[in-house]
Amino acid sequence: MISVGIIGSSGYTGKKLISFLAHHPGVQVLKLYSYSTSGQDLYHLFPEFQGVFPNLPVGALSNLDESLDVYFTALPHGESIKVIPGLIEKGKVVIDLSGDFRLDEPAQYDQWYHFTHSAPHLLSQKVYGLADYHRTSYTGKKLISNPGCYPTVTLLSVLPLAEAFADDILTVATVAYSGTSGAGKSPNADLLLSEMDGNSRAYNLHQHRHEPEILQELQKAGMFAPFSFAVHLLPAAVGMYATTSIFTRKALDPAEVTAAFETFCQNQPFIRFRKQIPQIKWVTGSNFCDLSVSVRGNSILVTGAIDNLVKGASGQAVQNMNSYFGFHPAAGLLPSEGNHVSFHS
Amino acid sequence: MISVGIIGSSGYTGKKLISFLAHHPGVQVLKLYSYSTSGQDLYHLFPEFQGVFPNLPVGALSNLDESLDVYFTALPHGESIKVIPGLIEKGKVVIDLSGDFRLDEPAQYDQWYHFTHSAPHLLSQKVYGLADYHRTSYTGKKLISNPGCYPTVTLLSVLPLAEAFADDILTVATVAYSGTSGAGKSPNADLLLSEMDGNSRAYNLHQHRHEPEILQELQKAGMFAPFSFAVHLLPAAVGMYATTSIFTRKALDPAEVTAAFETFCQNQPFIRFRKQIPQIKWVTGSNFCDLSVSVRGNSILVTGAIDNLVKGASGQAVQNMNSYFGFHPAAGLLPSEGNHVSFHS
Amino acid sequence: MISVGIIGSSGYTGKKLISFLAHHPGVQVLKLYSYSTSGQDLYHLFPEFQGVFPNLPVGALSNLDESLDVYFTALPHGESIKVIPGLIEKGKVVIDLSGDFRLDEPAQYDQWYHFTHSAPHLLSQKVYGLADYHRTSYTGKKLISNPGCYPTVTLLSVLPLAEAFADDILTVATVAYSGTSGAGKSPNADLLLSEMDGNSRAYNLHQHRHEPEILQELQKAGMFAPFSFAVHLLPAAVGMYATTSIFTRKALDPAEVTAAFETFCQNQPFIRFRKQIPQIKWVTGSNFCDLSVSVRGNSILVTGAIDNLVKGASGQAVQNMNSYFGFHPAAGLLPSEGNHVSFHS
């Protein structure tokens, strides 16, 4: 049993973290901290939690209890980096949901995040916590950098091919659509329901911070083909859909492509590789990534669906915690954990 | 041909006013003014108007051309009142879309709007511009106070009964739902698509400013039965639905109730009294109010649907202008005006 | 530990029943039956359940295992009645989610459901399973008739007043809005997203089958004031909002009204009586009914929100099962049941 602090409790990812951790079988103590809402309590922040979880106070970051085992930082980019180095120095485990430690090269922060990284030594000491990737290893790590939402679904879509067919791949283009909750809960006239209902649009073309993150991990896996990335908003609160169009130098055997995905996904309880084309509604509220692939000649289309706040953020963060501390990978994440129903029929 | 100014061009009602006036057959000159967006132009404010209407500059209110014939004020409550008295003194016609002049009694502004009215003489000089009401008369008026969105659909639902059966009515309760655009385009975390998609909620129960406005007009029509009013947000950008539950002291004859509505609606081109229950989609984007009534014993249910931004605001304002200046009532409001198609069959 | 059968597994309420029962701590055996989808399995019917619950076959009703302890019938109106009498005769417990047994008087089935009831003796032997109502008693009952969605939220809104102030109530009018899932999953052009997105409409005015059900239960509680009922569709998949406008013969003391609700709701873990006005999103996916009340003079406005498929159907059905068999009332319904987290702070 461990003790857990959530720093940044009042946003959408903070809320999801609470929902998974407040009934987690391995969590004994849960404490909430926030810049903007300290002094309030859980029921005030999230009236839907009344009667579901015990009420909890929201503390100020200046009064952080530094004796806990693990801290989740669910702060905006540029804020996590102010808090994390001190916690790491005290020997704490930190799971960071921001982008502050996802890139390996300090210089990329100047280019993509427009700030000079103040803790570059931690960039190489962290683990990039793509929880469903067989190469992700927590050994010797204190800082887990939780992947971005778009990188999560994109990497799980492309890595199976990168591992099996890197040399055959000619070009890779991912087009992804996200629910608006990915932009957080701050007031923003462009994200009013009045503006976004029935609407859709691309944004940050050739300029999105998740692009170097994806490229970094694909290259680690040996794939150096040209990659492009275009992200869009859906007229929906949650969910993310990524469609990756890949051209290969020669026609690949569909059965071999399927086999590559099956190999990649085996023993990964939260990837569902399907014959059917995924739908967002199948993953809404869950920690699953649903994938499918279609091959015709030298064209491969990979479709992937996740909940941007769960698998794309808080669910994956809890899954990282589970793996790190040796809990069941689905602890806190699946209702059936601990279920003793027998299903005779 | 008249010249028109829109003061407050950048919000949702300003946009709708532009869309009706920029191709209005009686409007020769159209000028736009705004506090917040002066110096910009129409295509920047509303990219959807590019190629539809000529581009127009947006002027500062400090440079208002005071030589125009009529001014629409589409400003927040409390702002219109700063501009209108000066225009009225100069002999201009003003159509005000705010609530600053809707109530007749100055004291009600203290109670419901929380300010002391600075131009109380105009309250009695204005016409309450319920455009589809046979008693509305513009004679001798310079100031037209355009009704609120909820009052428009509620009054058109209840006045037919108030005129015909005032003494028989025991209680009247209106429950209305509005699209989120009624709250305007200001950033507001509670109205993000992330918050409102799939959501609905009542607000301002027993405290909404449209309640005294409705009561005032019902009482002028001779109806003094108890009235209650509950408003809600729909998970939709536009549209408004009002359901009014009326109990009568005795069972009314359904045919007589229907006849009362037919009498009320005759010669009103923008009320469609229907046998079918109205739907919001039938009125979206249009200046119509669709109404129907169901009678069973001493229970009457009236349902009404409008577009909150058109019949509930800008469309009705243009209709008021049309009536005031003697244009065809549908000028600028219906695509078929001026249509010469013959429909043989 | 009990064994459970769900008859009618493939619709929205069947799906919700599965989600609550497949990890229910008191359920040892779960079997699924369907007319339309027998021969398929759970993962085919609901791909979102893959990896969450074990797969289960869907059996034909003709092969019903009659040795189970309790059966949920989630069939269309007129279909449950064909199955239930046989099960009751065999001494089984049945929780029926259809309307086939909700009304007490056989003649009302002719009037409202347009069929002659073939098992009228069961109408008086059943319990009307309003699970959060202190008067609901299962003693000696085998058949639990699960309330309709609209009646659930309407009764929980009005019964507190009916119990405390029946003689003071002059008129009661409920206006409710439901997500489209209440109409089920059958193909229906009027409920396409293309038709309902951004739309809303009333339906079945003065003709909805839930009206006599509500009236029956209010009259049992001693309230005989005139009641009217108007239902609408929301442009949302799930959720239900009911606003009840009540006029009283004299002004009631707000504190006394509040006290009546508090008395009614005490010891009811799934009613949250709030000072804040409820929102649908607070109850989406949960078994809660959120209520609030506003009093001004002789006007009372009660607002209530539920998930139409959970509290309005399957969640309440499971809650009825819990109460019947002596399980914790929240068993299977709250993630925190069985949670051992301690929340020091």
Next chain:
Amino acid sequence: MISVGIIGSSGYTGKKLISFLAHHPGVQVLKLYSYSTSGQDLYHLFPEFQGVFPNLPVGALSNLDESLDVYFTALPHGESIKVIPGLIEKGKVVIDLSGDFRLDEPAQYDQWYHFTHSAPHLLSQKVYGLADYHRTSYTGKKLISNPGCYPTVTLLSVLPLAEAFADDILTVATVAYSGTSGAGKSPNADLLLSEMDGNSRAYNLHQHRHEPEILQELQKAGMFAPFSFAVHLLPAAVGMYATTSIFTRKALDPAEVTAAFETFCQNQPFIRFRKQIPQIKWVTGSNFCDLSVSVRGNSILVTGAIDNLVKGASGQAVQNMNSYFGFHPAAGLLPSEGNHVSFHS
């Protein structure tokens, strides 16, 4: 002035055709025909048109008036082909909104549409009516095959590059999302709001009939690079967004790419080539195609937005009629046509 018949009046594209043609300044006679709704009238089919347009009867196809000048066929695939050859033989102009004549090669109908084309001579006699393409010529044609919705936005996105840089293009992948109205108004459980609200999914990967149509037109323009195509449903009724990811053999100069688009779009009143990234809401209800392009190294991203029912179907069909008969290209399509407002400022 011409006389017009619409064959297939009751669907979404029929409705849009009526809305553009019923007030078209060049249309003197408009007649409606339908298989499924003959005997009804316009107001019954579309209650929103009451008071907007005169009522019109809906005739049976067996009573088709064969003396009209032009016929729009808005029938399902496989139905248009039964009607059109007879009309062409009588010398009539036909604008077909189905896919029955879009492809040039008869054999492709066997492969993609699964029927043997019964009028292959018309395939080569038709014009592919991409209305905003400078190479589209109606001279000597009687049959105009109106492009599919996806091909319209995809071709307008890619043809500017195909014309200017065909040899430099390495791969082209279009990922498009459509509102559900593209699937028509037939009952379909998968397209219920209950299923699609908050949902999104790809469909027909590597199997969509619009793919050979796009490829055919790109190849005519000289572009033979590999092309892939993936289509999806948006949780919205109308609108279409296409994102095309192009890799070039060498880095292209952004200014040259922009110039290619500007050249392509000049004198095309319904293409708006923008610096800003398009949004669906800017084109909803309009006949515009909004485009933008982003270039970085050898990656080009083109984004395009249309209303799938207007520019993607009925609006483009009317535009084709306008061009064919020499009307103003925007006749019936823009409210400002015929507007005499002068915009002094």
